[in-house]
Amino acid sequence: MLIADLSVREQILETANRLFYEQGYNLTGINQIIEEAGVAKASLYYHFPSKEDLCVEYLKKRYKNWSTLLQRFLANVEDPKERIIKSFxxxxxxxxxxxxxxxxxxxxxxxxxxxxxxINDQVIANKEKQRMFFIEQIKKMKGTRTVAVSDLANAIFLLFDGATMQCQVYRDLHPMKNALKAVKMLL
Amino acid sequence: MLIADLSVREQILETANRLFYEQGYNLTGINQIIEEAGVAKASLYYHFPSKEDLCVEYLKKRYKNWSTLLQRFLANVEDPKERIIKSFxxxxxxxxxxxxxxxxxxxxxxxxxxxxxxINDQVIANKEKQRMFFIEQIKKMKGTRTVAVSDLANAIFLLFDGATMQCQVYRDLHPMKNALKAVKMLL
DNA sequence: AAAAACTCAGACAAACTTGTCTACCTGACT
DNA sequence: AGTCAGGTAGACAAGTTTGTCTGAGTTTTT
Structure with missing residues (x-):
């Protein structure tokens, strides 16, 4: 579990990232984090004033990781419509x-x-960045649009977000496939 | 808070319903439930073997309440398309x-x-009932459909579910309005 | 009348929670 | 030589958690 060559701060954040996501925020205790990160409790509270602040950093990290993955997926994909499909x-x-x-x-x-x-502000900021991705793609799309750019982008964002949640519930990819079908209907 | 003329079991379930939803399941303790319900701990464990079982009953109750509200909304609405819009x-x-x-x-x-x-089974059961509502409405819709019934219904369900979640995140109704716009595009 | 179902109050176990604090150590920069 | 950033281990406070159990009392059903 322990990743070599990581600063103590990064070690804590990496461990918190794993545990918050795997077990849930409320069900993950500070004690478990420091134990699995292999650091002292004072070190955690030296870098993060509270569990809440650690949570905010966790949210930032999640967005960064997602963003990196998406960029890798979209490298060499120019067409906006294709970029949307690839994001799904x-x-x-x-x-x-x-x-x-x-x-x-x-x-x-x-x-x-x-x-x-x-925490609220960080969540909203992350969600808005995801929404903006779709706005940007739709804006780039050619052709006379019969509907407003934002309406179409928001619809796609709803499908993206809704499918992510339903995939979690059903533990299956079929909602994401359904979402992609719907996106193709809309585009 | 206490509702008169409710059996002990109903009093517990009603209180759990309120607290689980307002505070979250993990953040609501058994002790708080019995205290606010005004019952003894043994009474809770007499009617519900565990917190987990109480949670399942909570989920059933939530669906029942939603279903009742929806039926009231749809009384005297015949047109399937109109029924979908009304459900939003x-x-x-x-x-x-x-x-x-x-x-x-x-x-x-x-x-x-x-x-x-x-808990998993109950959640899936509830979600499926919600999805079936849209399947039924689409089936009833006249006109030559260019897309499959289930594809359209699933898309609407995704928008419904996604918007519910986004409204929670943004604490605003605008995602539901966007979802409704998308539904009208699809129909 | 007896049995069963239901309800009460509260002690108890064994664990966990976040955050603070003491006390100490190392290495880098001034 | 002195300061300070960054690190260690672990005790501690004051509270929480789910579930069991004792022991009693009431209500309903058979």
Whole structure:
């Protein structure tokens, strides 16, 4: 589990990333994190003022990892429509790789009805970045659009997000396939 | 908080329903439930073998309540297309009434990565019933369909479910409005 | 009348929770 | 030589968690 050559801070964050996502935020204790990260408790609280702050960094990391994966998938793909389709395929791979863990942002929200401002803002920021990806692609698309750019992008984003969640629930890729079919209907 | 004339079992379930949804399943303790329900701990464990079993009953109750609300919304609405649109409006009302609590089934899944079989089965059953509603409406729709019934119904279900989740995240109805726009594009 | 179902209050076990604090150590920079 | 960033181990506080159990009392059914 321990990854060599990682600073203590990175070791903590990497371990928290794994445990928060695999077990859930509320079910993961600070003690388990420091134990599995192989660091002292004071070290955790030296780098992260609280579990809540660690959660915010976790959310940032999740977005960074997703973004990296997506960029790899989209390298050499120019056509906007093709980029949208590829992003759904990227999501499918992500879901399989994570054993259908679903969207980490959504899950954090679901776990914390009494959302803190910090966590709320980070989740919204991450979601908005995902939404903007679709906005950008639709904007780039040629052809006279009969519907507004944002309406189409938002619809695709809803399908993307909805399918991610349903894949988690059903532990199967079929919702993502259905979402892709719907996207093709809309485009 | 206490509702008169309810049996002890119903009092417990009603309180659990409120607390699980408002605070989350993991953050709601048995002790809080019995305290707010005004019953003894032994009474809870007499009616529900475990917190997990209580959760299953909670999920059943949530579906029953949603189903009742939906039926009230759809009374006197015959046209399948209109019934679909009304179901989205019903969801909007539901979300506002629950202060954007989102979908209880989804949230339970999000909170419990190590899903028990009982809970998993109940969530799937509830979700499938919701999906079947859309299947039924599409089936009833006249006109030569260029796409398969299930593909269209699944797309609408994805939008419905995705919008419910996004409304929870954004604490706003705009995703549901976007979903409805998308549905109208598809129909 | 007897039995069964239901309800109460609360102690108890054995664990876990976040965060603080003491006390110490190492290495780098000024 | 001195300061400070970064690290160790672990005790501690004050609370929480689910579930069991004792022991009693009431209500309903047979």
């Amino acid at each position: 395929e990227c999501r499918s791979k992500y879901l399989v790789d994570t054993h259908f863990g679903g969207c980490s942002y959504t899950r954090i929200i679901a776990e914390m009805p009494q959302r803190s401002v910090k | 409006e019903c969801r909007s009302k539901y979300l506002v009434d629950t202060h954007f609590g989102g979908c209880s089934y989804t949230r339970i899944i999000a909170e419990m990565p190590q899903r028990s079989v009982k």
